[in-house]
Amino acid sequence: MICEHCQKREATVHLTEITDGKVQEINLCEKCAEEKGVTIKPFSISDFLSALASAHSVGKGKGAPEQACPACGISFAEFQSSGRLGCPEDYTAFREQILPLIERIHDATQHTGKAPACPGGADAFECRRRQLQADLRRAIEHEEYERAAELRDELKELDAAGGEGAPGEPPPPPAEETKETP
Amino acid sequence: MIPNDLARRVGEWLRGGGPHSEIVISSRVRLARNLALHRFPARMDEAEAALVEAHCREAILATGEVEPPMYLPLHEMPELDRRFLVERHLISREHETGTLPRAIAIGRGEVLSVMVNEEDHLRLQVLQSGFRLAEAAALADAFDSGLEEKLGYAFDARFGYLTACPTNVGTGMRVSVMLHLPALVITRHIEKVFQAVSKISLAVRGLYGEGTEASGHFYQISNQASLGKSESQLVRDLEAVIPQIVRYERSARTTLLAKDRHRLEDRIWRAYGMLRHARILTSEEILTLLSAIRMGLHLGVLPEISLSDVNELTVFTQPAHLQKIEGRELSANERDLARAKFVREKLGENGNA
Numbered sequence: 001m002i003c004e005h006c007q008k009r010e011a012t013v014h015l016t017e018i019t020d021g022k023v024q025e026i027n028l029c030e031k032c033a034e035e036k037g038v039t040i041k042p043f044s045i046s047d048f049l050s051a052l053a054s055a056h057s058v059g060k061g062k063g064a065p066e067q068a069c070p071a072c073g074i075s076f077a078e079f080q081s082s083g084r085l086g087c088p089e090d091y092t093a094f095r096e097q098i099l100p101l102i103e104r105i106h107d108a109t110q111h112t113g114k115a116p117a118c119p120g121g122a123d124a125f126e127c128r129r130r131q132l133q134a135d136l137r138r139a140i141e142h143e144e145y146e147r148a149a150e151l152r153d154e155l156k157e158l159d160a161a162g163g164e165g166a167p168g169e170p171p172p173p174p175a176e177e178t179k180e181t182p
Numbered sequence: 183m184i185p186n187d188l189a190r191r192v193g194e195w196l197r198g199g200g201p202h203s204e205i206v207i208s209s210r211v212r213l214a215r216n217l218a219l220h221r222f223p224a225r226m227d228e229a230e231a232a233l234v235e236a237h238c239r240e241a242i243l244a245t246g247e248v249e250p251p252m253y254l255p256l257h258e259m260p261e262l263d264r265r266f267l268v269e270r271h272l273i274s275r276e277h278e279t280g281t282l283p284r285a286i287a288i289g290r291g292e293v294l295s296v297m298v299n300e301e302d303h304l305r306l307q308v309l310q311s312g313f314r315l316a317e318a319a320a321l322a323d324a325f326d327s328g329l330e331e332k333l334g335y336a337f338d339a340r341f342g343y344l345t346a347c348p349t350n351v352g353t354g355m356r357v358s359v360m361l362h363l364p365a366l367v368i369t370r371h372i373e374k375v376f377q378a379v380s381k382i383s384l385a386v387r388g389l390y391g392e393g394t395e396a397s398g399h400f401y402q403i404s405n406q407a408s409l410g411k412s413e414s415q416l417v418r419d420l421e422a423v424i425p426q427i428v429r430y431e432r433s434a435r436t437t438l439l440a441k442d443r444h445r446l447e448d449r450i451w452r453a454y455g456m457l458r459h460a461r462i463l464t465s466e467e468i469l470t471l472l473s474a475i476r477m478g479l480h481l482g483v484l485p486e487i488s489l490s491d492v493n494e495l496t497v498f499t500q501p502a503h504l505q506k507i508e509g510r511e512l513s514a515n516e517r518d519l520a521r522a523k524f525v526r527e528k529l530g531e532n533g534n535a
Binding site for chain 2: 071072074082083084085086087088091092098101102105106107108109110111112113114115116117137141
């Protein structure tokens, strides 16, 4: 599309003007748009994010903007201005403020995909549990229902065994004493 | 330094094979991962970056997917070589210009690659030719699981894989396809595609950043949200939509051919003539000409050139590639001359390709 003003360059700015209730589309090249006083600032993801971050933490009460992450030291205000977090711990430190932002971006707040078998710092129980959950999810997605049933049983056993500090599996029944042969 | 075989041949993903390859150029899956207990790259100092880089290198090489000479530290690399890697879609512009210890690892003939210390500690990429998203996703998943055995990933039960930017959190996954849609642009139907696609929360971009007509009619379509859906759901969402766009483009091509065969053929043959005889070619111009050639191949208008030739011309006529071939820095004018010469030699000005 050619610029309507200079009739030379490619039109990259498309404006919709409403005059006397009539909608009119105007197509201009960047140079002519600038001359006409329509300035277009380059747009970056971080501008967008920091705007979102500010909009969503206003009036959220919990956590002052100057509150800092204990691990990396950045404040929520710093995140708001840069759009980038400092370290993985920020998701815990600023959880209350970040939650609405994440919801706005993804239209969801709960991860349902893959999980590492052993994420940093998890104990062996939690690790095994996540591994089983991930396998189960994949089995269901691939419609391998027999395998899914097995995995579900295994998960149940694991939960029963170590779930909430339970004293472990009931001890196995004592082995039958071998009868001495006379 | 860039290993020679990388500089001389085209990546596996540009061989031009795979389903719907006349319209779907490539399928890509990217995973963002970070190590727990370390700051994100933008906040790291040199020492921490070097430490994370060393951990990642060890884990990447341990998978056996990357040969040691294909693990390339970028902070020791000449600027021209880094630009070469950007043109090859192996590193981002951000990764090219960084200052911290960082690297790119390349495996399986460029199908698999990992950026170390870009925006996140690890950015895994699988890039395949044609429409093969599920296959790409499976490969990325397996490679990721291999790395995970060696590295403690930052993960949260609620937010999933934790990333420097909240837009990537969750699966850390971006699934995308590169489409060539010249007929939808010519027939002015492309806007309808954009509108439909954005309604189902997919994103459209041009070959390099914002979508423009000038960039060879290439459009990249990807998921916008990375949290809330599983990896296979994200793949399926894109898989469901792409064949529709492919059909739409095909029917636009057929319509063009039926309604205005002579004009279309003329457009394609003119592009071929220009490529074969031009003495000066700019990088913008060549993309437009190659776009016509690419469509001409599919419509059977041009019999004497192959899709892999077109791909090779697209890749090797980029500025840093031309300079690697010539073995020296070239000014913009010199590049336009060198580009035209490269194309003439490839297409055989006085004979057949």
